[in-house]
Amino acid sequence: MEINAICQLFGITGELEVKQLKSGNINSTYLVTSADQKYIVQKINGYVFKAPEQIMSNIALTTEHIRQKILAEGGDPSRQVLHFLSTAEGKNFWKDEDGSVWRIYVFVPNSVAFDATDDPTILRNAGAAFGNFQRNLLDFDAASLYETISDFHNTPKRLDTLFASVERDECGRVAEAQELIDYLAAKRELAGSVVRQVECGELPLRVTHNDTKCNNVLFDADTGEELAVIDLDTIMPGLMAYDFGDAVRFAACTTAEDEPDTSKVAFDLDKFTAFAEGFVGKLGDTMTEAELDSLAVGTFGITIELASRFLDDYLTGDKYFATNRPKHNLERTACQIALAKDMERKMEQMKTILHSIRSNA
Ligand code: GN1
Ligand code: MG
Numbered sequence: 001m002e003i004n005a006i007c008q009l010f011g012i013t014g015e016l017e018v019k020q021l022k023s024g025n026i027n028s029t030y031l032v033t034s035a036d037q038k039y040i041v042q043k044i045n046g047y048v049f050k051a052p053e054q055i056m057s058n059i060a061l062t063t064e065h066i067r068q069k070i071l072a073e074g075g076d077p078s079r080q081v082l083h084f085l086s087t088a089e090g091k092n093f094w095k096d097e098d099g100s101v102w103r104i105y106v107f108v109p110n111s112v113a114f115d116a117t118d119d120p121t122i123l124r125n126a127g128a129a130f131g132n133f134q135r136n137l138l139d140f141d142a143a144s145l146y147e148t149i150s151d152f153h154n155t156p157k158r159l160d161t162l163f164a165s166v167e168r169d170e171c172g173r174v175a176e177a178q179e180l181i182d183y184l185a186a187k188r189e190l191a192g193s194v195v196r197q198v199e200c201g202e203l204p205l206r207v208t209h210n211d212t213k214c215n216n217v218l219f220d221a222d223t224g225e226e227l228a229v230i231d232l233d234t235i236m237p238g239l240m241a242y243d244f245g246d247a248v249r250f251a252a253c254t255t256a257e258d259e260p261d262t263s264k265v266a267f268d269l270d271k272f273t274a275f276a277e278g279f280v281g282k283l284g285d286t287m288t289e290a291e292l293d294s295l296a297v298g299t300f301g302i303t304i305e306l307a308s309r310f311l312d313d314y315l316t317g318d319k320y321f322a323t324n325r326p327k328h329n330l331e332r333t334a335c336q337i338a339l340a341k342d343m344e345r346k347m348e349q350m351k352t353i354l355h356s357i358r359s360n361a
Contacts, residue, residue: 003030003041009094010085010104012039023115023215024231025321031107038107039085043100044093048320049233052101054146056093059084059232061144062137062207069136079108079220079227111218111227116256120274122214122224123251127278129217129226130209130243135282137207142237145207152210152234153242155305156192159184162308165315173315173330180333184308187340191304194241194294202290208238212247214275240291241298244279248272249303253339260331262338267346273353284358292358296350300343307336 003018017033018041028043044052063084067077077083084092085104093103114122151157166174166181174181184191197203209216209229216231250257252271255264276295280287313320314329323329343350 003032006041006094006096006102007032007034007039007104009087011088012085012104023113027233032104038109039104040107041102041104043102044233046100049148051146051148052093052095055148055233056084056091056101056103058145058148058235060092062140062232062235065140066133066136078106079111081228082106082108082230082232108218108228110221112221113215113218113230115215117214117251118271119224120270122219123271123274124278124281125219125224125226126214126217126247126251127275127280128282129229129278130212130247131279131282132226133209133229134206134240134243135286137235138286140207142205142207145236147236148234149236152236153195153238153302153305155195155301155308156188158305158308158312159188159192162312162315165312169315171315171317177311177314177330177333180307180311180330180337183337183341184304184311187304190297191301194239194298194301197290197294198239203239203241203294204288204291205237206240207235208240208243210234210236210238210243210246212243212250214247214251239294239298240283240287241294242302244276244295245299245302246306247279248275248299249306249336249339251275255335257335258328258332259335262334265335265338265342267339267342269346269349269353272350273357276354276357280354280357281361284361287358292354293351295354296347299350300340300347303336303340303343307333307340310336 004016007016012034014035019031021029021031026045026048030041032039032041049055063081066081070077070080082105086092087094093101095101211231211234217229218227220227252268254266254268259265310329310332318329321329
């Protein structure tokens with residue numbers, strides 16, 4: 001369906017400029033500029049999200065809860081939380097004739113996002129943004145949320161799925177990935193350990209974001225101060241360690257997450273420290289001792305999980321993640337594994353840094 005026609009359904013009229021944005025591996029995203037405002041229009045990927053209505057219900061409930069918190073603290077809800085538009089029927093999405101689901105939110109004025117940054121202040125502010133996101137949802141009723149992708153961050157299950165795909169080898173791609181597969185097999189226990197700690201009650205579930213790449217935080221374009229957290233599709237009950245870990249996996253890597261030359265890939269402890277200062281600064285007083293301890297191994301676990309998801313997609317024909325070259329998912333896997341190896345070497349240092357941040361907070 002035409003972007004202009006979608007906009008009309010949400011009450012946006014007049015002359016519009018439409019530009020497709022290319023960040024994100026899942027949904028299709030457009031920046032729409034009207035005479036007086038900018039909007040983000042998105043088509044939800046129906047292959048990944050089987051029940052988009054449930055996503056939009058989760059988003060409506062959590063953004064409203066956060067809006068109330070911001071108002072109570074005297075903040076600015078128009079910049080610190082996303083505002084989704086409704087159609088004439090009062091719904092925050094529109095299903096077109098092909099069954100595709102569309103939504104629109106107001107572009108936060110004078111905001112920027114960063115795919116990568118070396119600036120410790122921005123990293124600290126990104127940590128604060130995701131920490132604050134969880135903090136605002138501490139008293140949110142998790143039972144009112146749908147599980148929009150089942151077992152999304154169930155690392156042991158993700159690895160089971162991968163090894164089943166290895167057995168089937170439906171695309172004949174296993175041989176070239178053998179070394180990567182062997183590494184993942186060797187790390188299966190350690191990578192799944194924080195999820196097992198939840199199962200046995202050692203770690204609590206919280207309401208989490210579950211997709212905490214630093215480009216999912218908006219900052220004030222002038223001051224670099226954190227504003228809203230975006231990409232709210234995967235808000236579900238989850239692990240604090242995985243929101244933290246996924247963020248540093250992305251932000252503290254010395255390369256992009258799909259760098260083909262793995263010799264360039266390393267885990268940067270200075271960047272890790274900056275992000276952790278922001279995150280632990282917001283949540284430190286709410287963390288159990290076990291949760292604080294879980295952040296480092298969770299960082300390793302979520303990285304192995306993503307490696308196994310990229311590799312599973314490669315072995316089964318590249319259906320899930322958008323790719324822009326034939327071996328893209330294989331290269332992403334190798335990059336994440338190189339990063340995980342460096343994280344493993346630096347695990348004790350990570351723990352020491354985390355403990356000292358909390359005790360100085
Ligand atoms: C996907 O589309 P994007 O970039 O927000 C994926 C994340 C991965 C990420 C890796 C719903 O997120 O889990 O970490 O790619 N989102 C979903 O780049 O699967
Ligand atoms: Mg996402």
